[in-house]
Amino acid sequence: xxxxxxxxxxxxxxxxxxxxxxxxxxxxxxxxxxxxxxxxxxxxxxxxxxxxxxxxxxxxxxxxxxxxxxxxxxxxxxxxxxxxxxxxxxxxxxxxxxxxxxxxxxxxxxxxxxxxxxxxxxxxxxxxxxxxxxxxxxxxxxxxxxxxxxxxxxxxxxxxxxxxxxxxxxxxxxxxxxxxxxxxxxxx
Numbered sequence: 295x296x297x298x299x300x301x302x303x304x305x306x307x308x309x310x311x312x313x314x315x316x317x318x319x320x321x322x323x324x325x326x327x328x329x330x331x332x333x334x335x336x337x338x339x340x341x342x343x344x345x346x347x348x349x350x351x352x353x354x355x356x357x358x359x360x361x362x363x364x365x366x367x368x369x370x371x372x373x374x375x376x377x378x379x380x381x382x383x384x385x386x387x388x389x390x391x392x393x394x395x396x397x398x399x400x401x402x403x404x405x406x407x408x409x410x411x412x413x414x415x416x417x418x419x420x421x422x423x424x425x426x427x428x429x430x431x432x433x434x435x436x437x438x439x440x441x442x443x444x445x446x447x448x449x450x451x452x453x454x455x456x457x458x459x460x461x462x463x464x465x466x467x468x469x470x471x472x473x474x475x476x477x478x479x480x481x482x
Contacts, residue, residue, distance in 0.1 A: 408452020
């Protein structure tokens with residue numbers, strides 16, 4: 295399987311200890327861990343600071359068997375509510391529906407208090423994002439996962455995954471995608 299993972303700094307593998315955009319080593323990034331444990335070709339299209347694109351034409355994602363999208367944290371940091379982020383996500387995903395037979399929308403783990411997360415509003419809205427995304431996925435007929443259920447540890451900034459957080463995320467997404475594979479094989 296060729297899987298495109300489209301996201302922000304947590305998909306990129308940003309190491310917040312670096313402050314200059316360095317990444318965790320490949321053996322610590324969830325995308326690389328997923329590829330290693332499954333044998334799939336996992337394309338990492340993570341970008342530090344990425345928000346939900348206003349249109350798919352600005353992105354032009356490469357062709358793949360499946361698309362995984364995890365975005366929304368930076369949108370909340372820029373002042374959007376969870377409901378507004380879900381509307382923006384819908385505008386982004388709808389044009390992609392014909393291009394991908396399988397799309398997985400992931401709600402990022404809720405933020406925690408940290409040096410980047412000092413407002414109560416961010417804690418509340420990031421916790422609401424899973425509910426909004428789940429409803430959106432149901433409307434669009436795509437798969438959904440809540441990474442907040444995977445025990446992903448966040449760093450001191452309240453946003454980025456620790457190395458053990460990347461391992462927990464890799465395990466959670468692998469289990470989700472294996473169920474995805476079973477469903478698609480049984481429908482053939």
